Amino acid sequence: MANISCCTNKGPGYKTPLEAMKGPKEEIVYVVCLQPCARDTGKHDYLATVDVNPNSPTYSKVLHRLYVPYVGDELHHSGWNACSSCHGETRKKRNRLIMPGLNSDRVYVVDTETDPIAPKIVHIVEPSEIRDKYNVTAMHTAHCLGSGEIMISVLGDKDGNAKGNFILLDGEDFHVKGLWSKTSTQFGYDFWYQPRHNVMISSEWGAPAAFRNGFSADDVLNGKYGHSLHVWNWKEKKLQQVIDLGTEGLVPLEIRFLHNPDANEGFVGCALSGNVIRFFPKEDGTWTFEKVIDIPSKKVTNWALPDMPSNISDILLSLDDKYLYLSNWCHGDIRQYNITDTKYPKLVGQIFVGGSICDDGNVEVLEDKELKERPKPRYVKNKRIEGGPQMLQLSLDGKRLYVTTSLFSAWDKQFYPNMVKNGSVMLQIDVDTERGGLHLNEEFLVDFGIEPDGPALAHEVRYPGGDCSSDIWC
Numbered sequence: 001m002a003n004i005s006c007c008t009n010k011g012p013g014y015k016t017p018l019e020a021m022k023g024p025k026e027e028i029v030y031v032v033c034l035q036p037c038a039r040d041t042g043k044h045d046y047l048a049t050v051d052v053n054p055n056s057p058t059y060s061k062v063l064h065r066l067y068v069p070y071v072g073d074e075l076h077h078s079g080w081n082a083c084s085s086c087h088g089e090t091r092k093k094r095n096r097l098i099m100p101g102l103n104s105d106r107v108y109v110v111d112t113e114t115d116p117i118a119p120k121i122v123h124i125v126e127p128s129e130i131r132d133k134y135n136v137t138a139m140h141t142a143h144c145l146g147s148g149e150i151m152i153s154v155l156g157d158k159d160g161n162a163k164g165n166f167i168l169l170d171g172e173d174f175h176v177k178g179l180w181s182k183t184s185t186q187f188g189y190d191f192w193y194q195p196r197h198n199v200m201i202s203s204e205w206g207a208p209a210a211f212r213n214g215f216s217a218d219d220v221l222n223g224k225y226g227h228s229l230h231v232w233n234w235k236e237k238k239l240q241q242v243i244d245l246g247t248e249g250l251v252p253l254e255i256r257f258l259h260n261p262d263a264n265e266g267f268v269g270c271a272l273s274g275n276v277i278r279f280f281p282k283e284d285g286t287w288t289f290e291k292v293i294d295i296p297s298k299k300v301t302n303w304a305l306p307d308m309p310s311n312i313s314d315i316l317l318s319l320d321d322k323y324l325y326l327s328n329w330c331h332g333d334i335r336q337y338n339i340t341d342t343k344y345p346k347l348v349g350q351i352f353v354g355g356s357i358c359d360d361g362n363v364e365v366l367e368d369k370e371l372k373e374r375p376k377p378r379y380v381k382n383k384r385i386e387g388g389p390q391m392l393q394l395s396l397d398g399k400r401l402y403v404t405t406s407l408f409s410a411w412d413k414q415f416y417p418n419m420v421k422n423g424s425v426m427l428q429i430d431v432d433t434e435r436g437g438l439h440l441n442e443e444f445l446v447d448f449g450i451e452p453d454g455p456a457l458a459h460e461v462r463y464p465g466g467d468c469s470s471d472i473w474c
Helices: 217-221 409-415 417-422
Strands: 028-036 046-051 062-067 094-102 107-111 118-126 137-144 151-157 162-169 174-180 191-194 199-202 230-231 238-244 254-256 266-270 277-281 287-294 299-300 312-317 323-328 333-338 346-353 365-367 393-394 400-404 425-431 437-442 455-463
Touching: 062 409, 094 137, 094 151, 094 312, 137 191, 151 323, 191 254, 230 254, 230 287, 238 287, 254 312, 266 312, 277 312, 346 437, 393 455, 400 455, 409 417, 425 455
Parallel strands: none
Antiparallel strands: 028 046, 028 455, 046 062, 094 107, 107 118, 137 151, 151 162, 162 174, 191 199, 199 230, 230 238, 254 266, 266 277, 277 287, 299 365, 312 323, 323 333, 333 346, 393 400, 400 425, 425 437
16 A cells, blocks of 8 residues: 555545534435346436435435446445545545445446536446456445545455455556455455554455345354454554454444544444444453443344344444444334443434334234333335335534435345335434434435336435545544
């Protein structure tokens, strides 16, 4: 890597996380949308531009759809060509959105600068340049680096077996430069780096051959899903330590260091265990962990398992590192925790927006250690919210939380078939940043069930100017 530090001049993003909080209010957002039965229908995934300006006549409407030219990509996550990690590089611009296909091993590079409302594809990295050349598949998280390169996590080999590593793209012409490390891990998923501490930590989902076919408890028992974190030497690109989280950390997904670049601790949400794990270094330089949030499973009938985990599918940290937000895709609630004391997060906000335990559903709850009664289904503008809260995105000032309801098409079909039939949604939740608290904005609804090509499944949300899950500070 040419340079892992940032300069002092003004480039993309913001100099500090606290400066980012003073950034402009979002007016449009980009949302990746996929067709749930693309192979059968021949319909294409797309990038939706959504109006989020409450003073606009097209508020909460899709303004534009950028369709990708191939079928079956399964657009999932996205990232930027440049962010606050290269704020000091004046030659850099945040003007290209990087969209990997989780199922196709194809990467789309999208120009968002020429016309932010109607972006265009300017480059495509084909599967032959990644899967065939480097024997990796299932690209997930894309992060820009201080070097100007783009790094994308991969989750398996070309046969669908579990294998974690990272693909590097050149930040100028977007050609594939190779694998970031010579070492592969047993599983892969998300990652976050903290250059001032010379560390990166990555997480685990499962083997692509397993999760692409839907969730199976047998696959968990047969070791096809992960339960570890991987600690890397950032400068040397070497794996230093594997932290086995055991049964407390089954399927550790989204990983977040504190935004403060001097901080050397962070959190990971463990989907199947329903826990949030705090990770941090010990005095001897090795890393360890502790469980700081525990969301108990519910005993149920008429569901996939006798114990329903909350399925923490996303977590976010506010840019001032004051609040942690998480989504429980199965239980149906979003939670806000005050993490001023990172060892003891305090629940200060909670709201239900769907899920599998609504009081008019087929699932019967036999034992619930948290709730005295089941939540009622949620309606916004007469639209029933199918599915559960999944991807989260927080405004720079921390006052608005956006949420979509689709996780992954194979799992959506399994757990929320009505959402696949009727389309997912995007909601907006107002946040009390002083005392804590979450309140649904009843005037905001993006209904992806009424799209021109039929119901679609919306996943990750990105702001043109960067956000709290794309930007890392050096």
